[in-house]
Amino acid sequence: MPQKKKPGDPERAPLDLETLENYVRDLWRFLPLPLCSFNPMHKALDANAALASLSLYKEDEFVGQHLSVFFPKDKNPKNMASLVLEKESATQETNLQTKDGKLIPVNIYSQLRKDEKGETIGYFLGIVDMTKEREFKQEMEERVRQQTRQLEEKVGELERFQKIAVGRELKMVELKEMVEKAEKNLQQCQKFNQKN
Amino acid sequence: MNITQAEVDRLNSIEGRVRGTVFQTDAAYIKGIKGEGGLSLVEQKIQEWGCAISYSSIKASDWFPVGCRALSILSAQEVFSWDEEDVRKMGYAAPAHSFVVKMLMKYFLSIQQTYKQSAQYWPAHYTIGKLETPEFNEKEQYMIIRLKDFSVHPVLCAYFKGYFLRLTEIASPYQDLRVEERSCAFQDGKDHEFFLRWEK
Structure with missing residues (x-):
């Protein structure tokens, strides 16, 4: 009867590796956030199902592709590639190009991977689809523009009304003064007539 | 077939x-x-x-x-x-499905390093045959992968053509890679030699 391998037994290592492999694979599949990993030459090593769904590439089609395949319209792809390697972690706004050529606005969160000697061995990218946020922002901006326009129209109307109202008021004051003057003249005339 | x-x-x-x-x-x-x-x-x-x-x-x-x-x-x-092309595609897809490849790739920081180290991973998968890396020519833009004492079946030649091509694509910055089997144990009785050429 084969002996059970105890923890620490070197022969047990492949079994432990398999357990770890299954754990990583399950976790990778479960995560709803699109994720991928790259080597230092910016070649993709892995992508999860969420990213496959977002980008329309199959998970295995990702592997071996250069970073620039997914972010070709980046304003400065070299900067993006160098930035992820320069900083321990970074955030960037860019567009993800899907397999059918569509550009999706995304936020990218990068995290370097280092070995036990501290040497960079690649990086992870977390990709957040910003389509709804961008649409919401554009909708909000449009609403603000519309409301500003409406407000400006109201202010214009008020100004026109104010001009009319103020003009009317001034005319009233003028007429009142004229009436007062006429009344004074009339009183003087009456006094004069009484004396004579 | x-x-x-x-x-x-x-x-x-x-x-x-x-x-x-x-x-x-x-x-x-x-x-x-x-x-x-x-x-x-x-x-x-x-x-x-x-x-x-x-x-x-x-x-x-x-x-x-x-x-x-x-x-x-x-x-x-x-x-x-x-057909043979379908098998080559299967081999081409293999590195993308292999967890071991992902684990090992992190240690391969350049194609030269990957090329040198690749031979030692053969015995981890097969108890027969030997993988050799006799020539990496950066200037002339090619490298040779030799597989010795491994006469299992020709279907594996088509499979390995795809496999080595994809692995080189992942581990290198090169574009437009091509592979051909210049020597085959089933045809000329010599070792299998896979010749990989690229454009920079």
Whole structure:
């Protein structure tokens, strides 16, 4: 009867590796956030199902592709590639190009991977689809523009009304003064007539 | 392509073993393009041929007879009427499905380093054959991968052509890579030599 391998037994290592492999694979599949990993030459090593769904590439089609395949319209792809390697972690706004050529606005969160000697061995990218946020922002901006326009129209109307109202008021004051003057003249005339 | 019983018997009698991980990789690929039903048909066929392979319960670290390596591909080829190009595609997809490749790739920081170290991973997967890396020519833009003492079945030549091509694509910054088998143990009796050329 084969002996059970105890923890620490070197022969047990492949079994432990398999357990770890299954754990990583399950976790990778479960995560709803699109994720991928790259080597230092910016070649993709892995992508999860969420990213496959977002980008329309199959998970295995990702592997071996250069970073620039997914972010070709980046304003400065070299900067993006160098930035992820320069900083321990970074955030960037860019567009993800899907397999059918569509550009999706995304936020990218990068995290370097280092070995036990501290040497960079690649990086992870977390990709957040910003389509709804961008649409919401554009909708909000449009609403603000519309409301500003409406407000400006109201202010214009008020100004026109104010001009009319103020003009009317001034005319009233003028007429009142004229009436007062006429009344004074009339009183003087009456006094004069009484004396004579 | 019909495999004769004599050929099946020859494959099953070859000395040598292969790790279970290669069958997991086959299963992931077949399931991806043909679904669970397709994988069941392949499993049925390989079991008919005498290989005790159950793709769903296989362990990556277990050892299997090396003949089953070829029979796994041959059964898919027979079930789906695949030609050589389909097998090359299967080999091309393999590094993307292999967890071990992902684990190891992190240590390969350049194509030269990957090329030098790749040979030592062969014995981790196969108990027969030897992988050699005799020439890497940066200037002339090519490299040679030599596989010695490994005469299992020609179907593996097409498979390895795709496999080495994809692995080089992942580990290098090169574009437009091409592969050809310039020498084959089944044709000229020499070692298998895979010649990979690229454009910068």
